[in-house]
Amino acid sequence: MQAFDRAPEVMTERLCLRALRVEDFDVFFAMRSDPRLAVGGVVETREEAWSRLLRARGHWAVLGFGYWALTERASGRFVGEAGFIDFRRDVQPSLDGTAEAGWMVIAERQGLGYAGEAVAAMLAWGAANIPRELATCMIAPDNAPSIAVARRAGFRSYAEATYRGAPVTLYRRRLRAASDT
Structure with missing residues (x-):
């Protein structure tokens, strides 16, 4: 697997998936600390958000995949994050050995189809670049929008x-079709 010093850029019709940058931090922190977007009902502190940004960047160098910043191509505005991680989470059944997918779009840009567009692009990139059989994700049972995105992308509970x-x-x-392996 190829390691990257930073995330490669992936373009979609409306989005640019690119490396998270230090200059993204203020809006990134606002997103990660927004109670409307809190994963598991827990908002992140400034310190936790900073650590998350650094881990996202580090994934690329160590594992060859990670999270991208989602920016609008037309405006350059940061609108979220999406990508693959391997946090070695303490959850059973284990997600170890899979490419754990995740995404988050700022509240002001939800409902525009950005999450689905980003997930389709990252899955296509992952199929070509990540030598893992499965993509997984973990979603709160009451997060209907993320569940809908996951299902449209082919994820099944x-x-x-x-x-x-x-x-x-x-x-x-499956990260790629059986005929692709």
Whole structure:
């Protein structure tokens, strides 16, 4: 697997998926600390958001995949994040050995189809570049918009679990078609 010093750019019709940058931090922190977007009901502190940004960048150098910043091509505005991680989460069944997919769009840009557009692009990139069989994701059972994005992208639920005291549903899909392997 190729390691990258930073995320390669991926273009979609309306989005640019690019490396997270230090200059993204203020809007990134605002997104990660927005109670409307809180994963598991927990907002991130400034310190936690900074650590998350650094981990996202580090994934590329160490694993050859990671999270991208989502920016609007027309305006350059930061609108979210999406990509693949391997956090070695303490959840059963384990997600180890999979490419864990995730996405988040700022509240002001939700409902425009950006998450679905980004997920389709990242899955296409992942199929060509990540030598793992499965993509997985973990979604709170009450997060209907993310569940809809996951299902449209071909993810199917396979287990109910608890992560950090909160219920989650685990989803998976093949990263590439069986004929591609």
